Amino acid sequence: MNTNNPESSKNEDDKKRYDERFSRWQMKTLEERGKIMNLLLSLSLGTIAFVLNIIIKQEIHFRHCCSETFISIGVFLLLLCVITLLLLSINRLKDFRETTEIIKARKNDKPEDEIERLKGKNDKTGSLTLYWFNKSIYLFLLGEFLIIIVLTIELLSLF
Secondary structure, X not given: OOOOOHHHHHHHHHHHHHHHHHHHHHHHHHHHHHHHHHHHHHHHHHHHHXXXXXXXXXXXXXXXXXXXXXXXXXXXXHHHHHHHHHHHHHHHHHHHHHXXXXXXXXXXXXXXXXXXXXXXXXXXXXXXXXXXXXXXXXXXXXXXXXXHHHHHHHHHOOO
């Protein structure tokens, strides 16, 4: 590499800036995903508690034949969402640990095939993390949708 070439120096500076930007945005993405997971967990547990409170106190008497079934399915889906979020949290921890192993292997000048093996393993874990994340969102939306529809129908039938 020619250090006297200003174009080469500019390209290296640009590359460093882009690498720093990428790292910063990647960290921001991880933080935001964690916030979304916490929000889904809180809303899921809150909705389950709300529905169970209504059922236990018998504040709503279900007038339509399928209402109890759909409410039960909605609560079940939210419970699955909570379980999925717990699995997602465990998988994220595994993902972070594997990333740390890759960094440590590079720092200790491990052979490239060892690093590639670790990266392959980490890629699978990362894909699984994204899978669990997407599933938790789908389960949450479907469970909430069913519960909201049933409660709306039941409340409107009172008038």
